[in-house]
Every structure is written in structure tokens, then in C-alpha cells.
Amino acid sequence: MNDESTVTPWEVTGNVDYEKLIKQFGVERIDSQLLKRIERKAGELHPFLRRGIFFSHRDMNWLLDEFERENMLENMLDVIALGFNPKLHENMLDVIALGFNPKKTHFLVDTLHAKSMYKPACEVAKRITLSTIKSSFGFNDSVNLGQIFYTAMQSVPAFFPSYLAGKNIPCLIPHAIDQDPHFRLARDILPKMGYYKPAAIHSVFLPPLTGPGGKMSSSISTSAVYTIDSPKVMKDKIMKYAFSGGQASIKEHREKGGNPDIDVSYQWLRFFEDDDNKLKKIHDDYKNGKLLTGELKQILVEKLSPFLERHQEARAKAGDKIEDYMFHE
Amino acid sequence: MNDESTVTPWEVTGNVDYEKLIKQFGVERIDSQLLKRIERKAGELHPFLRRGIFFSHRDMNWLLDEFERENMLENMLDVIALGFNPKLHENMLDVIALGFNPKKTHFLVDTLHAKSMYKPACEVAKRITLSTIKSSFGFNDSVNLGQIFYTAMQSVPAFFPSYLAGKNIPCLIPHAIDQDPHFRLARDILPKMGYYKPAAIHSVFLPPLTGPGGKMSSSISTSAVYTIDSPKVMKDKIMKYAFSGGQASIKEHREKGGNPDIDVSYQWLRFFEDDDNKLKKIHDDYKNGKLLTGELKQILVEKLSPFLERHQEARAKAGDKIEDYMFHE
Numbered sequence: 001m002n003d004e005s006t007v008t009p010w011e012v013t014g015n016v017d018y019e020k021l022i023k024q025f026g027v028e029r030i031d032s033q034l035l036k037r038i039e040r041k042a043g044e045l046h047p048f049l050r051r052g053i054f055f056s057h058r059d060m061n062w063l064l065d066e067f068e069r070e071n072m073l074e075n076m077l078d079v080i081a082l083g084f085n086p087k088l089h090e091n092m093l094d095v096i097a098l099g100f101n102p103k104k105t106h107f108l109v110d111t112l113h114a115k116s117m118y119k120p121a122c123e124v125a126k127r128i129t130l131s132t133i134k135s136s137f138g139f140n141d142s143v144n145l146g147q148i149f150y151t152a153m154q155s156v157p158a159f160f161p162s163y164l165a166g167k168n169i170p171c172l173i174p175h176a177i178d179q180d181p182h183f184r185l186a187r188d189i190l191p192k193m194g195y196y197k198p199a200a201i202h203s204v205f206l207p208p209l210t211g212p213g214g215k216m217s218s219s220i221s222t223s224a225v226y227t228i229d230s231p232k233v234m235k236d237k238i239m240k241y242a243f244s245g246g247q248a249s250i251k252e253h254r255e256k257g258g259n260p261d262i263d264v265s266y267q268w269l270r271f272f273e274d275d276d277n278k279l280k281k282i283h284d285d286y287k288n289g290k291l292l293t294g295e296l297k298q299i300l301v302e303k304l305s306p307f308l309e310r311h312q313e314a315r316a317k318a319g320d321k322i323e324d325y326m327f328h329e
Numbered sequence: 330m331n332d333e334s335t336v337t338p339w340e341v342t343g344n345v346d347y348e349k350l351i352k353q354f355g356v357e358r359i360d361s362q363l364l365k366r367i368e369r370k371a372g373e374l375h376p377f378l379r380r381g382i383f384f385s386h387r388d389m390n391w392l393l394d395e396f397e398r399e400n401m402l403e404n405m406l407d408v409i410a411l412g413f414n415p416k417l418h419e420n421m422l423d424v425i426a427l428g429f430n431p432k433k434t435h436f437l438v439d440t441l442h443a444k445s446m447y448k449p450a451c452e453v454a455k456r457i458t459l460s461t462i463k464s465s466f467g468f469n470d471s472v473n474l475g476q477i478f479y480t481a482m483q484s485v486p487a488f489f490p491s492y493l494a495g496k497n498i499p500c501l502i503p504h505a506i507d508q509d510p511h512f513r514l515a516r517d518i519l520p521k522m523g524y525y526k527p528a529a530i531h532s533v534f535l536p537p538l539t540g541p542g543g544k545m546s547s548s549i550s551t552s553a554v555y556t557i558d559s560p561k562v563m564k565d566k567i568m569k570y571a572f573s574g575g576q577a578s579i580k581e582h583r584e585k586g587g588n589p590d591i592d593v594s595y596q597w598l599r600f601f602e603d604d605d606n607k608l609k610k611i612h613d614d615y616k617n618g619k620l621l622t623g624e625l626k627q628i629l630v631e632k633l634s635p636f637l638e639r640h641q642e643a644r645a646k647a648g649d650k651i652e653d654y655m656f657h658e
Contacts, residue, residue, distance in 0.1 A: 110447070111447065111448045114443040114444055114446075114448065115443055115444035117443075118439070118443030119440045119443065122440065122475050125473060125474035125477075125478060126474070126475040128473055128474045129470065129471055129472065129473050129474075130469075130470040130471070130473075130474070130477065131470035131471065139459070140459075141463060142458055142459070142460065143458065143459055144454060144455045144458050144459075145453075145454035145455070145458075145459070145462065145477055145478055145480070145481055146454035146455040146481075147455075148454075148459065148478070149474055149477070149478040151474070152474050152475075152478075329444075
């Protein structure tokens with residue numbers, strides 16, 4: 001396998017070494033001690049935490065301290081920022097269909113909410129020089145002014161509840177690790193404006209269907225299953241494109257077993273199969289050759305079919321609910 | 330005198346050679362033919378045009394063509410953009426006190442009107458690269474993101490009436506020549522968005538009290554008379570600081586005469602004395618030594634005193650009228 005990988009907010013390629021990223025980005029591993037602490041507070045651990053899908057963090061211990069001091073509970077909000085996004089409407093429908101609570105979830109859209117967001121974004125912008133943003137993102141002089149100012153707009157949700165409330169409210173941002181440069185910059189600037197640094201937990205990437213490396217791309221239809229794909233289309237994609245960790249022949253597979261660590265169907269089941277025992281059995285059966293790639297794919301298809309059906313049903317009704325989720329200035 | 334001069338949107342120093350600027354900036358001289366054409370349309374010429382205070386332009390002939398086709402009359406507006414300005418409130422009071430018509434004058438403030446201005450500004454921003462803005466303004470990487478995005482916001486008034494009306498409306502921007510780089514950029518970008526290039530007329534600078542070169546600066550109190558200075562303070566400043574074009578002694582002055590071209594009091598009278606005959610007499614009397622510098626200063630003081638009194642009276646009542654001038658989204 002290729003050892004070279006690239007992880008930036010715009011490009012994820014190659015076989016990502018997350019251990020290396022922890023050092024490179026200067027983030028902290030989510031270790032067993034932190035998991036125990038979260039479990040004590042939350043009552044249970046989400047599968048994404050149990051399985052290391054969220055694998056690193058910034059300031060989670062501080063955040064839990066604040067949580068214990070009850071500085072957060074009453075103010076907890078899910079602010080979802082959707083900016084400069086040609087798929088804005090589609091993304092809103094998906095978020096609503098996933099069942100976020102409209103009382104606590106607020107869509108912030110830069111072009112719709114500029115009245116509220118522009119002024120705090122300017123406060124951020126005047127504290128970031130061109131050289132800082134160029135070194136943070138690897139920009140050169142061919143980028144346009146919109147891309148440059150976007151970083152300032154994108155940092156607003158990290159202190160928006162504090163800005164509106166006129167008092168400091170801790171903020172946790174869950175995001176895939178590739179977006180870290182944006183929030184690293186926000187963490188530098190926000191204390192200069194009197195706000196807490198946003199805490200963060202970082203996830204690995206859902207691998208593309210077509211291979212174990214990189215990140216699923218919505219613009220390559222063979223690399224992704226879309227939330228609007230019918231179960232039939234989903235099945236065809238997985239059967240045809242899902243990268244296999246199996247052997248060249250059934251005979252060889254029975255003898256040597258498959259490799260779940262690179263098998264995309266198994267990797268996807270880590271995101272979608274909540275039952276740890278079932279998942280472990282699939283892992284072991286595949287590894288010792290009892291389970292064939294086609295059978296593993298079938299398990300994934302059967303897991304995703306009811307999810308897609310439910311999701312699409314909820315999604316069809318979501319259009320009427322957008323207003324309930326939209327932030328009102 | 331120093332032949333070196335600098336003219337940028339942020340710095341004007343030295344003895345400005347306006348003939349050279351016309352070539353350097355690629356603008357057109359306001360010549361006698363154009364003045365006649367304006368006079369035919371307007372009925373008379375404003376003293377600032379008669380005296381060459383507005384000395385160059387872009388696309389004025391095109392604008393007059395449009396004017397003749399009556400494409401402009403009904404839509405003529407005075408949109409005044411006041412952005413990123415620590416003296417915003419003070420500037421508003423001055424504009425109102427000067428008697429602009431509130432039915433046709435609209436204050437646009439980037440932070441107050443981001444709801445309307447941010448989206449069109451993004452349309453501009455995405456068409457300007459960092460290299461373009463760096464070469465246009467001589468920026469380096471130490472500028473902040475706010476300064477960078479400001480150019481996009483500042484170009485919005487040049488097409489805002491068209492943007493709101495959903496049809497193309499010609500636009501004329503009167504401004505001092507140092508701001509040309511902003512509008513040169515706007516002229517490059519706006520046609521790509523389907524809008525007319527903004528036409529412009531350019532003025533010379535009101536020289537600082539302390540010398541004939543450069544531009545009056547509001548941050549150097551000895552270089553400027555403020556609209557809130559009492560007549561007494563104004564008189565003291567002019568008597569003490571106004572750069573003189575006179576000779577070292579009265580005797581020498583009577584013999585050789587003064588130089589009105591570098592005398593700041595005379596230069597200011599060109600802006601404030603509307604009567605051409607009076608102005609010519611002052612010019613000639615000073616040049617042939619009949620008028621002493623002290624007497625010339627006294628003429629300026631007597632001209633400015635009633636202006637300041639009237640202005641400050643109107644200004645004291647202007648605070649209540651800001652809402653009438655504010656653009657309503």
C-alpha cells in the first residue's frame with residue numbers, strides 16, 4: 001500500500017496514518033481514560049467513540065470540567081454552519097431527516113445570515129494576516145478573495161452563541177480531521193477576542209467505495225452512496241465497486257481469510273452496525289475465511305436498505321421543516 | 330520643491346503632478362469640450378468643474394449619452410458608502426448638515442447592511458484573485474483579511490441600485506483621484522457580472538494647512554480645520570499654520586508678489602469662494618504684492634466663519650435625521 005498521504009481541508013488522498021496525523025496536527029489521542037470520563041458523564045459511549053471513529057481531540061478535558069461546573073448544560077446548542085455550499089438545500093434536508101432536534105439546532109448560512117455573521121467575521125478577519133492564512137492552508141496568490149474571507153465567516157459558529165449571549169459559552173466542534181486547519185486558526189484568534197478556544201473531537205474518514213485510502217467524495221458517484229440513492233442503486237454500487245479485502249479465489253479466501261482492515265464494506269459497517277457483538281463476529285468470520293466478500297457485501301446492503309428507506313421517507317417531509325431549523329436574526 | 334510624490338488610496342505625499350497622474354492612471358482629462366457638454370445639460374457649471382478641481386474622468390461621455398437617452402434621470406440616486414470607518418457617525422452628521430436630499434441619498438454601511446451587501450460582495454470577491462489585489466494596491470502578505478475583503482464590499486455601491494432594481498443603471502462616482510485603484514478594479518469586475526462599468530470624475534486634493542503638497546489628514550489636527558472647530562479655533566489654526574506663498578518680508582512681498590499656486594489659504598479659497606470675479610481679484614492682488622499673506626488669511630477666515638456657523642447649526646440637528654438617510658433593507 002502507498003505510504004504517502006495528503007490531508008488538507010480540500011484534499012484527502014492515500015492511506016491515511018492517523019497516528020502520524022495526531023503528531024503532525026498536534027492534537028491529543030482520545031484514550032481510555034478520556035473515554036471512561038465521557039462514559040461517566042453520558043451514561044454510555046456512542047459507537048463512534050467506542051470504535052475510535054472519533055480518535056483525537058482538542059481540550060475535551062477542559063470541556064468536561066466546564067460541563068461538570070454546569071457552565072454548558074443549559075446553553076447546549078447544535079449550531080450547524082452551511083456556507084458557500086452548492087448543495088445547501090440538499091444538506092439541510094439530510095440533517096433534518098437524521099432527526100436533529102429543531103429546538104436546539106440552528107442552520108447558519110453565510111449568505112442568508114450575513115446581517116448577524118458579517119460583523120463578528122470582520123472581527124476575526126482583522127486578526128488574520130495573509131501570510132498566516134497562506135501558511136495555514138497552503139494558499140498561493142491565485143486564490144480569490146471569497147476563499148480568503150470564507151475562513152473568517154466559517155469561524156463565526158465557534159463563538160456565535162457566546163457573541164449573541166454576551167457571555168462566554170464553551171463550544172465543541174465535532175468534525176473530520178481534515179478540517180482541523182480551519183479550527184486551529186479559530187483557536188488562535190478567538191482568545192484575542194475574549195472568547196474560549198473551541199474544543200474539538202476529530203473523526204477518521206468514511207473511505208470511498210472504490211478503495212481503502214482517501215475520503216469519500218460526493219462528486220465521484222462510484223465512490224459514494226448518496227442519501228437519495230434507491231436501495232437498488234445502493235446495492236448495485238456496493239456489489240460492483242466496493243473495494244474487497246478478500247483473496248483472488250474462493251479457495252484461497254477460505255484458506256488465508258480476508259483483510260477487514262482494508263475491506264470497504266467492513267469499514268462501512270463500523271459506521272452503520274451499532275451492535276458490537278455482531279460487528280466482531282463479521283470481522284472474525286471474514287478474517288478467518290468463513291465469510292466471503294460477496295456475503296459481507298450482502299450484510300452491508302441489508303444494513304443500509306432500511307436506513308435509506310427510513311431516511312428518504314423523512315427526507316421527503318423535511319422541506320416543510322427547513323424554516324423551523326433556520327436561525328432567525 | 331520635491332518632485333517625488335506618492336498617490337495611493339492610503340497615502341498621498343509630495344507635490345502631486347496631476348498631469349502625470351492622468352497618464353499613470355490611464356484616465357481622461359476633463360477638457361473644454363466635455364465641460365461645454367456638461368454645461369449644456371446642467372444649465373451651468375459647478376465651480377469645482379470650472380476651476381479644474383475635478384480634473385479627470387472615466388466614461389463621462391458615455392454617461393452623458395445615457396443621460397440623453399433618459400436612462401438615468403428617474404433612477405438618479407446619491408448612494409453614499411461609509412464603511413470600516415471609526416468616524417462613521419461624525420461623517421453622517423456632516424453629510425446631512427451639507428444639505429443632501431434625504432429622498433435621494435442613502436447611507437450604506439457595510440456592518441449595518443451586510444444582509445444586503447454581503448452576497449453581491451461575494452460575487453465580486455470570487456472574481457478577484459490575491460495576485461490581482463496585491464498588484465492593484467501594492468499589498469503584501471502582512472495585510473489582514475478584513476482589508477482584503479473590504480475592496481469587494483466597497484465596490485458594491487457601484488452596482489447596488491442595478492442589483493436591487495434587477496436592471497442596469499448607469500453609475501457615476503465622484504471621488505478624489507487617490508481612490509482610483511478601488512474603482513479601476515470595480516470597472517474590471519462589474520462587466521463580468523453583467524453590470525455597466527461605473528463612470529467617475531476625479532478631484533484634486535484639498536491641501537493640508539501646513540503645506541502645498543500631499544492631502545489633508547483628519548488625524549493631524551494642525552493640518553486640517555475640522556467641521557466641528559469653532560470659528561475661533563479655525564482662525565487660530567489658519568493664522569498659525571496655513572502655509573504661505575508670500576515673501577520673507579513685507580517689503581519683499583510688495584516688490585516681488587506672492588505665489589498663489591502654493592499658498593494654502595488661496596488654494597482653500599478655490600474650494601470655498603464661489604464668485605469667480607472675487608477669486609480672480611484675490612489671486613491677482615496676491616500675485617502682484619498688493620495683498621499680504623495675513624490679509625489673504627483674513628479673507629479665508631471670513632469666508633469660513635459663516636460656513637462653519639451654519640454648518641454646526643445644521644449639524645446639531647442632524648442626529649435626529651440619520652434614520653431618514655439610512656438605507657432600509
